[in-house]
Amino acid sequence: xxxxxxxxxxxxxxxxxxxxTLEYRENFLIWFLFTFIYHGTAIAxxxxxxxxxxxxxxxxxxxxxxLYALWMVAHALHNTFFxxxxxxxxxxxxxxxxxxxxxPLDTLFQAIATPGQVFPDELILALLTFVAATIYSGxxxxxxxxxxIPLIVAGGALIDLGLNLIISTAAFWFVKVDALRWxxxxxxxxxxxxxxxxxxxxxxxxxxxxxxxxxMNYFPAxxxxxxxxxxxxxxxxxxxxxxxxxxGVVFVAVAYAFWRFGLNRYQGVGx
Amino acid sequence: xxxxxxRRPRFRIQPYIEFAKKxxxxxxxxxxxVFTTVGSFVVRLYLLRMVWTALYAHNAAxxxxxxxxxxxxxxxxxxxxxxxxxxQTRALHDKLHDGSIATDFMKPIIVPLYFFADGTGEVLFxxxxxIPSILIALLIFNIIVPPPMVLAAFFVSFLLGYLVGFxxxxxxxxxxxxxxxxxxVQLIVTWLTDLLGGELIPLILFPAFLQQFIYALxxxxxxxxxxxxxxxxxxxARYLEVMGxxxxxxxxxxxxxxxxxxxxxxxxxxxxx
Amino acid sequence: xxxxxxxxxRKVFRRIxxxxxxxxxxxxxxxxxxxxxxxxxxxxxxxxEGELVGYLGPNGAGKSTTIxxxxxxxxxxxxxxxxxxxxxxxxxxENAQNIGVVFGQRSQxxxxxxxxxxxxxxxxxxxxxxxxxxxxxxxxxxxxxxxRFLDTPVRQLSLGERMRGDFAAAMLxxxxxxxxxxxxxxxxxxxxxxxxxxIAQINRExxxxxxxxxxxxxxxxxxxxxxVLIDHGKVIYDGALERLRTxxxxxxxxxxxxxxxxxxxxxxxxAEVESREPYVVRLGFDRRTLTAEALIxxxxxxYAISDxxxxxxxxxxxxxxxxxxxxxxxxxxxxx
Numbered sequence: 001x002x003x004x005x006x007x008x009x010x011x012x013x014x015x016x017x018x019x020x021t022l023e024y025r026e027n028f029l030i031w032f033l034f035t036f037i038y039h040g041t042a043i044a045x046x047x048x049x050x051x052x053x054x055x056x057x058x059x060x061x062x063x064x065x066x067l068y069a070l071w072m073v074a075h076a077l078h079n080t081f082f083x084x085x086x087x088x089x090x091x092x093x094x095x096x097x098x099x100x101x102x103x104p105l106d107t108l109f110q111a112i113a114t115p116g117q118v119f120p121d122e123l124i125l126a127l128l129t130f131v132a133a134t135i136y137s138g139x140x141x142x143x144x145x146x147x148x149i150p151l152i153v154a155g156g157a158l159i160d161l162g163l164n165l166i167i168s169t170a171a172f173w174f175v176k177v178d179a180l181r182w183x184x185x186x187x188x189x190x191x192x193x194x195x196x197x198x199x200x201x202x203x204x205x206x207x208x209x210x211x212x213x214x215x216m217n218y219f220p221a222x223x224x225x226x227x228x229x230x231x232x233x234x235x236x237x238x239x240x241x242x243x244x245x246x247x248g249v250v251f252v253a254v255a256y257a258f259w260r261f262g263l264n265r266y267q268g269v270g271x
Numbered sequence: 272x273x274x275x276x277x278r279r280p281r282f283r284i285q286p287y288i289e290f291a292k293k294x295x296x297x298x299x300x301x302x303x304x305v306f307t308t309v310g311s312f313v314v315r316l317y318l319l320r321m322v323w324t325a326l327y328a329h330n331a332a333x334x335x336x337x338x339x340x341x342x343x344x345x346x347x348x349x350x351x352x353x354x355x356x357x358x359q360t361r362a363l364h365d366k367l368h369d370g371s372i373a374t375d376f377m378k379p380i381i382v383p384l385y386f387f388a389d390g391t392g393e394v395l396f397x398x399x400x401x402i403p404s405i406l407i408a409l410l411i412f413n414i415i416v417p418p419p420m421v422l423a424a425f426f427v428s429f430l431l432g433y434l435v436g437f438x439x440x441x442x443x444x445x446x447x448x449x450x451x452x453x454x455x456v457q458l459i460v461t462w463l464t465d466l467l468g469g470e471l472i473p474l475i476l477f478p479a480f481l482q483q484f485i486y487a488l489x490x491x492x493x494x495x496x497x498x499x500x501x502x503x504x505x506x507x508a509r510y511l512e513v514m515g516x517x518x519x520x521x522x523x524x525x526x527x528x529x530x531x532x533x534x535x536x537x538x539x540x541x542x543x544x
Numbered sequence: 545x546x547x548x549x550x551x552x553x554r555k556v557f558r559r560i561x562x563x564x565x566x567x568x569x570x571x572x573x574x575x576x577x578x579x580x581x582x583x584x585x586x587x588x589x590x591x592x593e594g595e596l597v598g599y600l601g602p603n604g605a606g607k608s609t610t611i612x613x614x615x616x617x618x619x620x621x622x623x624x625x626x627x628x629x630x631x632x633x634x635x636x637x638e639n640a641q642n643i644g645v646v647f648g649q650r651s652q653x654x655x656x657x658x659x660x661x662x663x664x665x666x667x668x669x670x671x672x673x674x675x676x677x678x679x680x681x682x683x684x685x686x687x688x689x690x691x692r693f694l695d696t697p698v699r700q701l702s703l704g705e706r707m708r709g710d711f712a713a714a715m716l717x718x719x720x721x722x723x724x725x726x727x728x729x730x731x732x733x734x735x736x737x738x739x740x741x742x743i744a745q746i747n748r749e750x751x752x753x754x755x756x757x758x759x760x761x762x763x764x765x766x767x768x769x770x771x772v773l774i775d776h777g778k779v780i781y782d783g784a785l786e787r788l789r790t791x792x793x794x795x796x797x798x799x800x801x802x803x804x805x806x807x808x809x810x811x812x813x814x815a816e817v818e819s820r821e822p823y824v825v826r827l828g829f830d831r832r833t834l835t836a837e838a839l840i841x842x843x844x845x846x847y848a849i850s851d852x853x854x855x856x857x858x859x860x861x862x863x864x865x866x867x868x869x870x871x872x873x874x875x876x877x878x879x880x
Contacts, residue, residue, distance in 0.1 A: 008668040016665065020656050030455040037459050041466040052333040052476050053326040099652055101617045103669055104640040115654060115665070179307040186314055194318075198325035203317075267619050267633065269557070 006105065009113055016115035024117060032121045039125065042193060043068060057197045062137040063225050064194075069126070069133035070149075071192045071217035074156025076126035078164070082157070084114045085164045086181070089171035092266075101267075108165075108259060139224050148220075148242055155248030156216035162248070162255035163188060163211065169255070172262035188213045195222075197230050208234055212251055215244040308400045309407070312349055316412060319345040319471075334475050336502065341473065343414040344502050348470045350404055351429065351494060354397050355436050356461065359390030363444040364453060372539055383441075383532055390437065417501060424510050428497035431517040436493045438524035445528070448535030469495030475504060489524065492517045545629075546590035547721065547753050548614065553623035555584040555609050583609040585777035586623070593720070594751040596743075598758065598768035598785075602867045606777040607757055611723055614755075615645060628720050641670065644714035648726030651710050653698045659709050660694045663716060670717035677716065684712040687742055704735035711742055721753040722746075728760055740766050761860045775867055792866065793857040798827045798839055801851035812842050 021028050046068065050061035059067070088111050091097040100110045134141065167181045174180075188211070196204050196218045207214045220241030222230040228238035320342050327338040336344070358364075363386050366372040375382050408414045416422070443460060447453050465471055468490035477485060485491055496513050499505045505513055561577040584606045591597060601607045612618035613625060616632035616639045625631060632639040645652075653662040667677050685691045688708040693701055701709065707727065714722055724743070728736040744767060746752050756768055764771060764785065771788070773781035781788060797818065806825050810817060814834040815827040829839055836854055843849060 005668070005671045008671075009665070012665050012668045016654065016657060016661060019661070023656060027452055027455070030452070030459075034455045034459050034462070037462050041462050045466060045472055048472055048477055049322075049326065051478060053330040055329045056322075057325050057329065095647075095650060098612070098617050099645075099647070099650070101636065102615050102640055102643070102645050104637045104671075105669060106637070110669075115657075179310075182307050183310050183314060186311060190315070190318055194322055194325075198321045200321070203321075267617065 002105075006109060009105065009109075013113040013115055017118040020115060021117050021119045028117065028119060028121075031117075035122045035125065039072060039129070043129075046193065057195050058227065059195045063221070063227075065133045066137035066139055066225065067195070067217055067221045068193055069130040070153070070221055071156070072126040073123075073130050074153045074216050075160060075189070076120075076122040077153060077157035078160035080118065080120045080123045082112060082161045082164060083118065084112050084116065085161065085168050087111070087114060087116075088168035089175070089177050092171050093175055097266075107263065108256075137225070144242075145224060151245040152220045152241065155245035158248030158252040159212055159216050159244075160188070162251040165252070165255040165259055169259045169262040172266045184211070187211070188216075192217055195230065197233060204234060208236075212247050215241070215247045220244055305400060308353055308397070309403050312353065312404045313407060316346055316349055316408065319349075320412065334473075336473070336475070336504070339413075340415065340502050342412065344473055344498055345471075346408045346412055346414045347501050348494060348498055350401060350408065351432075351497070352470060353401055353404060354394055355433060355493065357393060357397055358440060358444070358457065359394060359437055360386045360441045360444045361393075362386055362389045363441070364447045367447045367539075376536070376540065382536070383528075386441070387437070390440075394433075415502075417503060420507070421500065421503060424507070425497050425501045428500050428510075428514055428517065431514060431521065432493045432497050435489050435517060435520045435524060438521065438528050439489060439493070441528050442524065442531055445531040445535050448531075448538055464490045464493065467491070468493050469498060473498070473502075473504075475499070487516075489520045492520045547593040547595075547628055548589075548591040548755075549624070549626045550590070550610075550614075551588050551624040553584055553587045553610070553613065553625055554582070554621045555606075555613060555618065556621045557581045557583055582777050584613070584620075587774065587777070587779050589772055589779060589782055591753060591755070593753055594747065595770065596747050596754045596756070596768045598756050598764040598771040599774070600758070600761075600764065600771055600863060601774035605775045607774055608725070610774065611725065611755070611757060615643060615723060616640065641717070642720045644717070644719035644722040646707075646710050646714045646722065646724045646727050648707075648724075648729040651698070651706055652713055653706065653709055655699045656697060658695045658697055659690070659701070662698065662709070662713060666713055666716055672717045676718065680716055680718070681712075684715065687745060688712055688738070704731050704738075707731060707735065707739060708742075711739065715746060715752075718750070719752065721755070724754065724756045724758075726758055726760075727756070728758065728763055736760075736762075743767055761858070761863065773863070773866060780866065788862060789857070792862050794830050794832050795857055795861075795865075796829055796831050796836065797855040798829065798836065798843070799853045799855060800825050800827065800843055800847075800849050803848040803850050810847070812839065812846065814842065815839055 043065070046064050047061060050056065050064060054060060056064065085108075088097070091100065091111065091114075097107075100107045103110060139145070163184055167177055167184060170180060171177045187207075191199070191203075191207060192213050196207060196214045199207070204214075218241075219231055219236070222228070223239055223241035231238050231240045323338055323341050323345070327341075332338075363372075366375060375385065409416075417425070439460070443453065443457055446456065467485055467488055474482065474485055474491060474495045486495070496505070496517055500510070500513070558578050558580055561579045587606070587610060599607060599610070609618065613620050614627060614632060616636040619633045625633075627639055628642045630639050630642070652666075653659065654665065663677075663681065666672075672680075685694065688711060690708060690712060693705050693709075696705075698706060698709065711727070727743075728739055731739065740763065743754060743756070747754050754767075756763060758764060769785060770783065771781070771785050772779060798815065801824050805822050806820050810820065810825055812827060815829040818826040818828045820826070827839065827843070829836075840852055843852075
């Protein structure tokens with residue numbers, strides 16, 4: 001019963017998203033332009049640097065293009081379906097969150113299904129970029145690739161979601177979490193552009209075993225681009241990248257447990 | 272009193288200093304800004320250091336810039352960013368959004384100067400955040416400090432670059448007179464500035480065919496010029512030339528700002544705010 | 545069986561005591577001192593199905609805390625709470641299905657889209673059967689005159705229109721109980737009346753239990769025969785509105801307009817001078833010890849007057865006085 005209801009609401013949610021986006025067409029176009037420039041400048045930066053310094057710890061620009069594109073798809077997937085989680089602190093702050101508690105649905109689901117100007121434009125752009133990068137990098141597209149890439153990308157989106165949820169949960173304690181979000185977003189979005197091996201060991205461990213951003217794109221890319229030594233450096237098997245889906249599920253489960261803990265506290269202590 | 276021509280009131284600096292102070296106090300209440308700014312600075316500088324280190328380890332240096340010099344470049348670029356990557360004339364956009372701009376026109380102040388004072392106050396607060404960041408850059412990252420004459424030239428160029436940035440920001444916020452949703456446009460300009468201004472990557476590393484074009488843009492006048500002076504890629508002989516270009520941009524953008532402001536103010540008065 | 549039952553409901557908030565200054569901030573790192581604030585102090589009441597109750601109290605009295613516990617937002621520290629046979633905080637989603645909430649200060653409608661879209665989405669959330677939804681929409685469109693702006697984006701609606709939309713939204717799924725938090729705030733007189741008519745109607749026609757929290761005592765006078773007064777976390781009055789007026793509304797004011805300027809030693813036995821102006825004086829008296837007629841006669845005996853009028857205590861004054869002085873059952877004698 002609940003699942004049917006949630007499916008209905010989710011369908012409505014997307015319908016309203018599309019309607020709202022069409023309502024604010026010009027706004028949408030401008031934001032799409034920004035998305036394009038955001039990713040464009042990132043890739044352009046990589047190209048410019050690697051044109052002058054052809055190899056970064058054994059990774060060429062072709063390799064880096066694939067690395068970036070893999071991250072881009074996971075990230076765009078998350079933004080399309082879960083960006084609303086980042087608005088939870090605002091809901092808590094302005095009292096809107098109580099409204100969610102007064103409705104007959106799971107609060108996290110409602111937060112995710114909060115209608116707004118959401119459109120899968122970044123995702124489409126990311127998929128196109130990924131196809132181009134796959135061809136350009138010359139990575140070997142076999143059955144493992146075809147089967148695992150969607151799973152890896154989904155796992156990457158879950159890792160992003162996990163981070164998003166953890167920070168939003170912190171809003172139950174600290175009303176303003178923008179500073180926290182900013183630092184972690186930088187950590188994820190900028191550090192994943194480059195091969196993990198360029199960082200100090202401590203940072204590598206942090207990005208692998210604590211906040212598993214390296215599993216979003218680095219380890220999978222290392223596997224498909226045949227760079228096993230990068231995984232070995234951290235005592236991981238060469239195929240560590242194939243574990244990304246599992247890592248994503250585990251990380252988001254941890255985040256969800258933290259969310260439930262925060263929610264219980266919110267209902268016990270108030271605000 | 273017929274026949275009396277109203278005289279313009281004598282210009283007083285005092286209210287504008289008060290505006291600047293108010294802006295500083297306002298920024299000060301955002302305590303998390305301190306944590307964000309310094310934390311973000313450290314994280315980004317660390318990243319850039321590791322990137323350049325890895326690049327220099329396996330490749331020949333393509334330009335006459337050592338690894339240490341390029342890390343210094345990055346550090347100074349980030350420090351400049353702390354003071355310059357803020358929406359100085361945000362007050363203009365905010366006031367247009369909530370309509371309070373109308374009352375400002377009724378006050379006996381020169382409105383654009385108010386925004387300049389307000390913005391300067393915000394900047395000065397951020398400048399205070401520079402101090403821990405500079406200490407970290409010097410002590411932990413060991414950045415190079417050039418000889419006094421070069422440093423002085425850097426500061427002059429930096430101030431000129433700041434003014435270029437100020438007018439650019441003012442122009443952007445002026446578009447709010449016509450369309451209120453400007454955050455996307457602002458972000459676009461910010462991102463383009465990051466890349467084309469040489470904030471992240473020194474412009475001398477750009478492919479040759481692009482360099483002519485990029486150096487002519489105002490973004491380069493904001494960041495690249497002072498930065499290249501600092502790392503001594505621009506020799507003293509060329510100081511006048513490059514600073515002259517900065518001044519040229521100040522003049523051009525200043526004129527565009529004035530035109531836009533007048534047009535926008537007229538629109539507000541006509542439409543009633 | 546009452547539809548809402550609260551027995552010794554208690555909510556205690558534990559706050560960290562912060563000492564001021566730097567010393568306090570450093571001290572807080574080593575040892576934490578807590579203070580308990582009792583927001584709701586063993587509150588008990590019960591509501592029968594179909595009742596219309598006004599829930600009143602000054603700010604900080606514990607009103608919103610009680611409502612939050614009733615609606616399942618907050619977990620009580622102790623006590624028994626049952627709403628429509630459920631414990632709200634234990635079965636939050638089921639409880640949510642039974643209730644409707646209107647927050648006067650915040651709308652639950654979606655800003656950017658036509659009103660109709662908000663209703664459609666709420667239909668999905670509350671899983672309202674199609675025929676019931678259409679019937680309700682038809683009914684509400686009629687009484688609340690929604691047809692005119694059903695296709696207007698919510699952000700373009702006036703406050704009155706938006707509030708009517710919020711009411712329809714709250715009732716869409718036929719809740720057994722509605723909580724109305726300051727529903728008429730900011731509305732003009734005509735809109736307030738329309739809302740009051742609507743509330744009375746749904747209570748009468750559908751037997752919906754209504755709990756109304758408000759600072760506008762005209763709402764209370766028009767709608768709720770029963771009021772519950774809460775202050776400092778405790779229920780200080782629970783009963784008929786009329787009884788409050790007769791029991792506590794014993795204070796009257798006689799406004800006297802004099803012919804000659806009011807002398808400094810103006811005095812009348814049995815009454816107290818509450819205020820004076822050059823030609824007007826206000827006399828407060830307890831109607832149980834002195835009738836208005838008797839007082840007027842006493843004034844006439846002493847002074848020449850050109851006009852008199854009597855000010856009856858309104859609910860506002862009564863309630864305010866109760867907040868200030870505390871409620872005493874069967875209060876005797878004129879309040880000071």
